[in-house]
Amino acid sequence: MTPTDDFRQELQTLTRRWEQLTAVPDTPRSLMDVIEYSLGSQRKAEVYINRLFAYFLDPDQPHGMDAEFLRAFLDGLPDTCGFEEDTYDLSDVVVDDQVRLTEQVDGNTESSGFVDLSVQVPNEWFLLVELKFSAEDTQTKFYRRDVTHIDGAPKTDYESGAYYLYLHQADRPDANDPEFSNWTWTGFLDAVLTDFIVENAPRYPQRTVVQLYEFADDIRSITGMSEPTDTVDEKVALYLDHYDAITDVTATFEEQWESFTHNWPTRLANRLTAAGHGSIKSESEHHVRFGCRDDAVGDWWFRATSSDWGMLFKHGWWRHTDDLTDVLHDRPDDHNDARIGFHHRLENDRENAIRDRTLTLYFRNMGANDQSFIDAVCERFDERAEAIDAALPGTASRTGNKRNLLSAEYDIVPDEHDDFFAAYVAALERGVCDLIIENPELIAILDGIYIEAIADVYNSDIRMSASK
Known part of the structure; x- marks a missing residue:
């Protein structure tokens, strides 16, 4: 057999095994659950997800995805967000979690708060993201209406656009501020994360791929989503078993x-x-x-x-x-x-x-x-x-x-x-x-x-x- 025939046969085996995958009743515990960032400690779980989310979005972090996950996230934002910035060149983007927002009057800080995620190109545009799993919204009106400075920079310095996103569970109320675009965790998984993993897994370091799967599992765990029909663990194993053929083609x-x-x-x-x-x-x-x-x-x-x-x-x-x-x-x-x-x-x-x-x-x-x-x-x-x-x-x-x-x-x-x-x-x-x-x-x-x-x-x- 030629090398091409060998690869074709291996890929046919991969296809057959993928089609046979079914959900199993018991799956291994996620990293978040093992280290007790689970439903028993909701606030810790939110901090865990927040930091991991910021890590994946930041092109400067060593996950090996450069700006591709960030681009997929921005391109997948709901239409209600009105995001219209160019996402091809994201070399100047700054991603931070727990960013301080302040209301300043005559140089004096009147009030302040911390938004969960900030994605911005300084002096051009910013996207403020508030992540919620259980607590009620108390801050979005302040973030959008009263805040004058983002991490010390005046809002007025951003000439292109200002965007606001409220990412929450499906059964929770929408953001208090009507200018915040509402997006559920289910919507984010369906529109961005799941497809991104499936389409791009062969291109990234194995550790990053596993972390992305864990990220999706942990979001499902915290939000109480039902498990997907196809077991994630078996798909990961399938990917690893056929790594050489997948990588080559x-x-x-x-x-x-x-x-x-x-x-x-x-x-x-x-x-x-x-x-x-x-x-x-x-x-x-x-x-x-x-x-x-x-x-x-x-x-x-x-x-x-x-x-x-x-x-x-x-x-x-x-x-x-x-x-x-x-x-x-x-x-x-x-x-x-x-x-x-x-x-x-x-x-x-x-x-x-x-x-x-x-x-x-x-x-x-x-x-x-x-x-x-x-x-x-x-x-x-x-x-x-x-x-x-x-x-x-x-x-x-x-x-x-x-x-x-x-x-x-x-x-x-x-x-x-x-x-x-x-x-x-x-x-x-x-x-x-x-x-x-x-x-x-x-x-x-x-x-x-x-x-x-x-x-x-x-x-x-x-x-x-x-x-x-």
């Missing part, structure tokens, strides 16, 4: 995925060229400039400088705000820019692509824009809602979100192509044709929105140059 896929995050622009441009939609005008390590056959649609940049954000934007939709005649296709050093464009999220939406075989293509009002420009684009976009709806293909719709204004979904069908990645590019090609190449009406509307927003905010008249 995972590493192979990861290598191919990493390569794809850099070469998708060329693959897309070549496919579009072969279909007669235009031609490649220039190409570099991270960028492809593609000239569409219709001058009304113009030239487009396909940009792969990120392992997550796959950018597609028209030449002229990215400009330097200090000189709006300066058309960009990369971020200036001073970050003074204004841009709109389409994108697909390779890392953030990877589970949807691999598991659900679905590609989502977005039109985005970029989060790094000046807030005044973001607002102007949204206002002009809403004014043209009827015309936009008329121009959209059946796969796309307006979202109501201020950042990702449009979204469109396309099936990824590996059986119809050489491999998964070819199928991904084919889905991307369908989206580009629907929304860009074969849709000059939509592009003209978006051109007008960008031009008018620039005029409103920067008092400058610009025009879109014809393809050259």
